[in-house]
Amino acid sequence: xxxSLALFAxxxxxxxxxxxxxxxxxxxxxxxxSVFFKLKHPSGSAEEAAFLAEAQKLAAIPGVxxxxxxxxxxxxxxxxxxxxxxxxxxxxxxxxNNHPDHVAFVQQIWLNEVETFQEIDHIPFGE
Amino acid sequence: xxxSLALFAxxxxxxxxxxxxxxxxxxxxxxxxSVFFKLKHPSGSAEEAAFLAEAQKLAAIPGVxxxxxxxxxxxxxxxxxxxxxxxxxxxxxxxxNNHPDHVAFVQQIWLNEVETFQEIDHIPFGE
Numbered sequence: 001x002x003x004s005l006a007l008f009a010x011x012x013x014x015x016x017x018x019x020x021x022x023x024x025x026x027x028x029x030x031x032x033x034s035v036f037f038k039l040k041h042p043s044g045s046a047e048e049a050a051f052l053a054e055a056q057k058l059a060a061i062p063g064v065x066x067x068x069x070x071x072x073x074x075x076x077x078x079x080x081x082x083x084x085x086x087x088x089x090x091x092x093x094x095x096x097n098n099h100p101d102h103v104a105f106v107q108q109i110w111l112n113e114v115e116t117f118q119e120i121d122h123i124p125f126g127e
Numbered sequence: 128x129x130x131s132l133a134l135f136a137x138x139x140x141x142x143x144x145x146x147x148x149x150x151x152x153x154x155x156x157x158x159x160x161s162v163f164f165k166l167k168h169p170s171g172s173a174e175e176a177a178f179l180a181e182a183q184k185l186a187a188i189p190g191v192x193x194x195x196x197x198x199x200x201x202x203x204x205x206x207x208x209x210x211x212x213x214x215x216x217x218x219x220x221x222x223x224n225n226h227p228d229h230v231a232f233v234q235q236i237w238l239n240e241v242e243t244f245q246e247i248d249h250i251p252f253g254e
Contacts, residue, residue, distance in 0.1 A: 068252075070252055073158065079247070120201060121200045122197035123200055
């Protein structure tokens with residue numbers, strides 16, 4: 001029950017997938033940055049919910065557009081969650097990477113709690 | 128990679144740049160199916176272009192929504208292209224997987240021309 005409640009709370013927090021795209025560039029022309037991962041925490045645990053709640057805060061970093069927490073569903077990989085966000089250009093992407101809130105998340109949370117991950121970035125073919 | 132394994136894994140493939148979302152479900156609620164890959168062909172080769180042109184034809188298979196060919200840009204993996212498409216539900220996804228045009232693409236083109244790949248599927252967290 002505790003686990004269910006924790007997950008439900010996280011879903012309430014994260015399910016909204018805030019859209020924070022603050023520029024006029026078409027989303028289809030932007031850089032999509034994504035990372036798919038498996039946590040060390042058990043599925044449905046309070047620790048998992050806490051991790052996802054912290055990850056959601058990355059959406060507030062300047063330059064981050066259309067941020068989403070994803071449930072990875074393919075049986076053909078080991079990942080269970082994903083994060084995806086849009087950047088209008090490489091400079092915005094790098095500013096996010098170097099932002100102290102992102103650096104702190106990586107050093108204090110990500111490196112301790114993620115078992116395995118894969119980053120995938122893409123732009124539309126032809127750009 | 129064993130052909131049988133590759134066939135099974137690749138059996139969830141994709142297609143082009145056309146938007147063929149023919150239902151009223153919100154895109155954010157749909158199943159996103161994607162595969163990121165590296166071809167055996169040299170970058171910029173005619174063989175590469177021919178492969179991508181064939182892949183785009185998958186967009187015409189019934190049930191495939193919002194199909195895109197992607198350029199993978201992260202230095203943190205070995206993939207150079209991606210295909211992504213939306214499905215309104217698991218039944219539409221499976222119908223695509225089993226469609227003879229998809230099966231023929233996998234058997235006649237994908238298995239011969241792709242060096243390595245990773246499938247990633249996702250839905251919004253909380254669904």
